[in-house]
Amino acid sequence: MSYKLLHSRLYQFLRSFTTMAIAKGRPPALTNPTLVKIINQFYKFASIEADSIKHFPGYDDRNFYFRGVPTDSKKEAEFVLKMFNSLHSSHDVVVGISEIWTHIASKGFTYSSCLRNWEKKAVTFVPKSLCEEANVSGSTETYAVRILYFVSGELFDSIDKQYLTPKLMREAGTFLGQLDAALKDGFHNTAIGQRKNVDWDLSHLLHMRIHLPAMDNLSRRAMVEKIVNDFESFVQPKMPSFSRGVLHGDANGMNLIVKENESDEYQIAGLIDFDDTVLSCHVFEIAIFLAYIMIENLNPIDYPSPVEFVCTVLQGYLQVFPLSKDEINCLYYLVLGRCCQSAVLGEIAYKAEPWNSYLLTTPEKAYKLMEILLAMGKENVDMIWVKAC
Known part of the structure; x- marks a missing residue:
């Protein structure tokens, strides 16, 4: 095999490998019905306005805007749901980020408050198997999910x-x-x-x-x-x-x-x-x-x-x-x-x-x-x- 051909094949392999490495942990592109299903399974909402759902573009994670009525408040509010890349879904790190909010709030900064799930936790770990687009029944991988109140402005x-x-x-x-x-x-x-x-x-x-x-x-x-x-x-x-x-x-x-x-x-x-x-x-x-x-x-x-x-x-x-x-x-x-x-x-x-x-x-x-x-x-x-x- 010539040097040029070997170099070309090695280049194509590395290019493919690099692309796959970046995409590996990225959550699937969820449909609106799947997103609503996940929200209702882990959070208390009286209603969710499906037509309000918008996808915010991002590099590594998935971000969605939606409007809904939490069961506890019975008043419609705006929210942002973030589904983390699985490579970034460490429980301790995601919880640590929540501790940052608490700390800067004590210093007088305004931050977006978090909606608690059924278990009154700030972070939910959603099994990959619930994301139907992933087509990975039996997978034990999870994505960290957090719902925040939308910051106006x-x-x-x-x-x-x-x-x-x-x-x-x-x-x-x-x-x-x-x-x-x-x-x-x-x-x-x-x-x-x-x-x-x-x-x-x-x-x-x-x-x-x-x-x-x-x-x-x-x-x-x-x-x-x-x-x-x-x-x-x-x-x-x-x-x-x-x-x-x-x-x-x-x-x-x-x-x-x-x-x-x-x-x-x-x-x-x-x-x-x-x-x-x-x-x-x-x-x-x-x-x-x-x-x-x-x-x-x-x-x-x-x-x-x-x-x-x-x-x-x-x-x-x-x-x-x-x-x-x-x-x-x-x-x-x-x-x-x-x-x-x-x-x-x-x-x-x-x-x-x-x-x-x-x-x-x-x-x-x-x-x-x-x-x-x-x-x-x-x-x-x-x-x-x-x-x-």
């Missing part, structure tokens, strides 16, 4: 760009810094501390190398490889000195809730979806947030580039949660690292579910941001951000 990413004022951007950064400070102040959970979210924790960015064979675009693959190599050379040696703690882990404009105040200005109302929470380096939190805000604002109004656009976010964060010189110096590499994760994992997830076009929306913009940042260079980006600090 608008998503940060959904409001008109004209309302993304320096004041609101600074407030967003301040809010995130206050959240990290609150979690740093007295919160500890063993399960979360031991959690290994290899794909999404920036600590494990080198893991992206495993996914390189699944990338069809060679120029993009080379770009990702450079970013991962730079992380290994310039960030990893400094990580032992970085401040560590429990992070939200996925702060972005689709998780940040805003509301209009009496002056018709938007203000930050809360942050949802703590399901990627992990014990890691604090600087990763703001790096992730900066990456996603820039991804959604590649051509911001009245700013030369997305780098200048997020300066007030960084200012707001650092005012309440200062970072060391080394941590700030690594922001450039960390933002690029999150872009890599979002782009590569999104593409792989799409190959597992080619009908789900949502999975490609962020990757395309993430690649564009990588190109912008690499073209500007670290020195120029640092000059803008350090000046803002």
Whole structure:
């Protein structure tokens, strides 16, 4: 067998293996009747409005919005049901996430309260066999399920760009810094501390190398490889000195809730979806947030580039949660690292579910941001951000 043929077959195997690994634990795409059946089996509802059910797109889990009347309250309310990826359905971790809500509530943060099941527990473990689309009778695998009361307001990413004022951007950064400070102040959970979210924790960015064979675009693959190599050379040696703690882990404009105040200005109302929470380096939190805000604002109004656009976010964060010189110096590499994760994992997830076009929306913009940042260079980006600090 020729070298080229052997290489081609190995590449196809690795590509297939990587795609299957991403999709392996993802819950099945439930139909509305199946979802209603699961809800009624484990929760007390007088009625569920089946026509209200909407599927919220996601990478790893399944998220559904619905309206219903809980038996206890006898009043219609809005809910979000999350069915976790089976690989993330550890009982201790899911319960640990609930303990985060309790802790931040004691610090004055608003969070989405949880609807208890028949056993008055916050988390339900649904057998895979109940998900008829899975077609796995006899399986012992389970998916963790949680139902939360829907948080009213608008998503940060959904409001008109004209309302993304320096004041609101600074407030967003301040809010995130206050959240990290609150979690740093007295919160500890063993399960979360031991959690290994290899794909999404920036600590494990080198893991992206495993996914390189699944990338069809060679120029993009080379770009990702450079970013991962730079992380290994310039960030990893400094990580032992970085401040560590429990992070939200996925702060972005689709998780940040805003509301209009009496002056018709938007203000930050809360942050949802703590399901990627992990014990890691604090600087990763703001790096992730900066990456996603820039991804959604590649051509911001009245700013030369997305780098200048997020300066007030960084200012707001650092005012309440200062970072060391080394941590700030690594922001450039960390933002690029999150872009890599979002782009590569999104593409792989799409190959597992080619009908789900949502999975490609962020990757395309993430690649564009990588190109912008690499073209500007670290020195120029640092000059803008350090000046803002």
